[in-house]
Amino acid sequence: MSDLEVFRKEVSEWLEENCPPSMRTPLVPEEEVWGGRNAQYVNPESKLWLERMGEKGWTAPNLPTEYGGGGLDRDQTKVLHQELYKIKARPALNSFGIWMLAPCIIEFGSEEQKREHLPKIIKGEIRWCQGYSEPGSGSDLASLSTKAEDMGDHYLVNGQKVWTSYADMADWIFALVRTGPQEPKHSGISFLLIDMASEGVSTKPITLISGKSPFCETFFDDVKAPKENLVGVENSGWTIAKKLLQHERNFISNFGLAGGGTGSGADVVSIAKKYLGEDNGKIAHPSHRDNITLHKMKEHAFGLTLQRSGDEGGKASAASSMFKYYGTEHNKDRYELMISSMGNKGLGWSEQGFSDDEQAITKAWLRTKANSIEGGTSEVQLNVISRRVLDLPS
Amino acid sequence: MKLILSEEQQFLKDTAQSFARDKTPTNHFRKLRDDGNAKCWDDSIWQEMVQLGWSGILVPEEFGGSDFGIAGISVIMQELGKTLTPSPLLATSVLGVSTIKLLGSDDQKTTFLPKIVSGEATTALAVDEGNHHNPFEIEATATLEEDKWILNGQKVFVIDGASADLILIVARTSGKKGESNGLSVFIADKNSMGLEISQISTADCRNYANIGMSNLTLNADALLGEVDIAGEIIEQVLDLGRIAMASEMLGNTEEAFEITVSYLKERKQFGVLIGSFQALQHRAAKMFCEIELTKSAVLAAMHAADENSNELERLSSLAKFQAGETLHLVSNEAIQMHGGIGVTDEYDIGFYLKRARVAEQIFGTSEYHQARYADISGF
Numbered sequence: 001m002s003d004l005e006v007f008r009k010e011v012s013e014w015l016e017e018n019c020p021p022s023m024r025t026p027l028v029p030e031e032e033v034w035g036g037r038n039a040q041y042v043n044p045e046s047k048l049w050l051e052r053m054g055e056k057g058w059t060a061p062n063l064p065t066e067y068g069g070g071g072l073d074r075d076q077t078k079v080l081h082q083e084l085y086k087i088k089a090r091p092a093l094n095s096f097g098i099w100m101l102a103p104c105i106i107e108f109g110s111e112e113q114k115r116e117h118l119p120k121i122i123k124g125e126i127r128w129c130q131g132y133s134e135p136g137s138g139s140d141l142a143s144l145s146t147k148a149e150d151m152g153d154h155y156l157v158n159g160q161k162v163w164t165s166y167a168d169m170a171d172w173i174f175a176l177v178r179t180g181p182q183e184p185k186h187s188g189i190s191f192l193l194i195d196m197a198s199e200g201v202s203t204k205p206i207t208l209i210s211g212k213s214p215f216c217e218t219f220f221d222d223v224k225a226p227k228e229n230l231v232g233v234e235n236s237g238w239t240i241a242k243k244l245l246q247h248e249r250n251f252i253s254n255f256g257l258a259g260g261g262t263g264s265g266a267d268v269v270s271i272a273k274k275y276l277g278e279d280n281g282k283i284a285h286p287s288h289r290d291n292i293t294l295h296k297m298k299e300h301a302f303g304l305t306l307q308r309s310g311d312e313g314g315k316a317s318a319a320s321s322m323f324k325y326y327g328t329e330h331n332k333d334r335y336e337l338m339i340s341s342m343g344n345k346g347l348g349w350s351e352q353g354f355s356d357d358e359q360a361i362t363k364a365w366l367r368t369k370a371n372s373i374e375g376g377t378s379e380v381q382l383n384v385i386s387r388r389v390l391d392l393p394s
Numbered sequence: 395m396k397l398i399l400s401e402e403q404q405f406l407k408d409t410a411q412s413f414a415r416d417k418t419p420t421n422h423f424r425k426l427r428d429d430g431n432a433k434c435w436d437d438s439i440w441q442e443m444v445q446l447g448w449s450g451i452l453v454p455e456e457f458g459g460s461d462f463g464i465a466g467i468s469v470i471m472q473e474l475g476k477t478l479t480p481s482p483l484l485a486t487s488v489l490g491v492s493t494i495k496l497l498g499s500d501d502q503k504t505t506f507l508p509k510i511v512s513g514e515a516t517t518a519l520a521v522d523e524g525n526h527h528n529p530f531e532i533e534a535t536a537t538l539e540e541d542k543w544i545l546n547g548q549k550v551f552v553i554d555g556a557s558a559d560l561i562l563i564v565a566r567t568s569g570k571k572g573e574s575n576g577l578s579v580f581i582a583d584k585n586s587m588g589l590e591i592s593q594i595s596t597a598d599c600r601n602y603a604n605i606g607m608s609n610l611t612l613n614a615d616a617l618l619g620e621v622d623i624a625g626e627i628i629e630q631v632l633d634l635g636r637i638a639m640a641s642e643m644l645g646n647t648e649e650a651f652e653i654t655v656s657y658l659k660e661r662k663q664f665g666v667l668i669g670s671f672q673a674l675q676h677r678a679a680k681m682f683c684e685i686e687l688t689k690s691a692v693l694a695a696m697h698a699a700d701e702n703s704n705e706l707e708r709l710s711s712l713a714k715f716q717a718g719e720t721l722h723l724v725s726n727e728a729i730q731m732h733g734g735i736g737v738t739d740e741y742d743i744g745f746y747l748k749r750a751r752v753a754e755q756i757f758g759t760s761e762y763h764q765a766r767y768a769d770i771s772g773f
Contacts, residue, residue, distance in 0.1 A: 386675035
């Protein structure tokens with residue numbers, strides 16, 4: 001047996017023993033786990049599952065063991081994911097800390113920062129949010145104006161962030177702040193970690209077209225952030241910011257795959273067969289069937305491209321722009337096809353006349369409209385591909 | 395299945411790239427066209443390919459080939475596709491070899507395969523009979539009278555049909571039009587009595603023929619393998635052809651895109667490079683994404699073929715579909731982005747458009763493969 005097969009056996013045995021029964025059933029939104037100081041566990045088994053996975057470091061399988069990660073290589077990580085998938089295990093932890101911040105702390109953070117923050121991220125003890133966009137700085141992110149003044153032992157932060165996902169539930173925020181107001185716009189930005197419990201931080205949820213409020217406005221009013229919370233060098237935060245965006249975009253790319261990312265988890269083919277009917281096992285309506293086939297073929301080729309990128313060693317920063325662009329546009333297309341297959345059943349807003357699943361799809365359809373805006377719009381991604389990959393002139 | 399090339403495949407690709415760049419740049423094709431070369435491929439160039447072993451890439455070692463697999467020949471076709479290099483590789487070294495290899499008796503393999511490897515013989519596979527690709531819509535018949543096979547019917551759009559030494563003919567020995575059962579393959583010398591080969595002239599200026607059989611009389615040993623059971627094998631051979639074709643189309647696409655992006659960086663209007671216009675940049679970026687998807691689909695399909703995966707049919711349809719859609723898009727955009735010069739014969743980009751539409755038809759259009767993919771997937 002190869003080492004990898006031995007590892008697979010170990011993983012499978014461990015999961016058999018440690019993954020609680022209810023964690024192998026389809027996820028219900030109320031039971032999603034994000035961890036943090038104020039985490040609420042509707043289902044006590046989700047807490048147990050997080051603790052066990054966190055203890056192994058398998059919530060962040062590829063991060064080093066010395067900081068609490070799993071210390072697995074690429075192939076081992078793949079095996080772990082395959083085994084988790086096999087038993088239909090729920091994700092033990094959803095975490096912006098793991099998806100975005102941790103890789104940047106590993107690359108740019110000080111030893112103290114690694115020891116302080118990584119273990120808590122991996123165990124789900126601290127929940128992070130992302131302070132990037134501002135009311136005046138969306139696609140033109142580098143024009144941000146939240147300022148951090150050097151006060152000796154701390155920075156004094158004043159300004160406003162927007163589209164901060166789950167800021168009202170987060171414990172800490174990683175924020176881009178302007179520390180060099182006289183510098184050119186890209187050269188005066190720093191990457192600062194701020195405790196949301198600090199005096200002067202406040203948040204206000206934003207209600208979206210889906211009726212939900214995953215995003216907030218976040219206000220900083222004379223907030224004191226200790227100097228040791230600066231990641232990397234002052235005024236060179238833009239490099240870290242871009243790197244983090246790549247991690248974010250790679251993550252969002254998975255939305256392009258059925259069942260990836262947020263949404264209802266519904267499959268467009270089964271939905272179409274259910275609401276349009278079947279004709280000898282085929283989706284009964286030929287035009288709908290054609291549209292869905294086209295969509296599924298693109299998805300297949302896109303999935304193969306994600307796989308190829310991994311097999312090639314996951315190089316090229318511009319690849320993340322391509323994946324972000326394609327994956328989010330594809331996810332929007334999926335939900336358009338879904339509600340169109342459902343006819344008037346795809347238009348429900350509340351329980352009068354609509355099942356929970358039907359409403360969830362309608363809400364998810366509305367939610368997908370933000371996919372191609374958050375993390376850099378589709379147009380920004382196309383700009384990045386034009387400039388960085390194709391080397392077209394500006 | 396890892397979606398990367400092996401060292402061996404990368405080596406073949408590099409060799410083919412240098413070959414195409416040094417010996418058959420696009421001008422080579424232009425000259426063949428201008429000279430009215432009837433074969434539409436160059437004998438001496440083909441012999442050089444034979445020397446490199448390309449004719450025998452799918453041939454088992456015992457018959458003189460290298461058995462490097464469909465991935466090996468596909469990456470060569472991709473590189474040759476970049477410069478629109480015509481050659482008998484598809485019709486002979488993919489379709490001919492695979493049909494004989496998968497269907498023929500040991501005697502037949504011993505007779506024909508070494509001749510193909512050595513460049514002594516080229517082949518053509520005659521399947522389609524209608525305006526659209528459909529491998530089972532076959533009416534041509536073969537009946538056994540005494541110890542002779544008598545073939546009658548009409549084949550169209552046969553690749554390399556105008557030059558091939560050996561014509562492999564798919565005919566019905568039982569069953570009805572539309573059925574995959576009851577098909578058999580016969581091998582006929584191009585000079586056989588009763589075989590009428592008429593070259594047709596197509597927009598891409600390659601070698602195709604319509605082939606009529608009127609009481610074409612062949613010896614009993616002209617039947618490849620067994621009677622009535624060729625349907626599944628033909629589908630498998632066609633899948634290999636689709637993958638090789640998709641790979642060539644990927645090469646066409648990559649080069650047409652490269653030429654176009656270069657043009658965007660040199661052509662000035664309104665005092666600036668036209669590549670600085672966002673209206674063009676975003677279209678170029680979208681093409682880039684589709685090309686990346688095509689690369690992955692083609693790689694997955696060629697590896698599936700070489701690993702005898704049960705996903706072969708689905709992946710072959712995905713590859714031909716994605717390659718067709720992308721080439722269609724890029725060949726149109728390439729012309730438009732070039733502006734006036736794009737529609738002149740003097741400039742090469744038009745060749746890619748004309749080749750594109752023919753290539754899209756070969757072994758099934760995107761529509762054909764979309765329908766096939768849906769059926770296989772149970773949609």
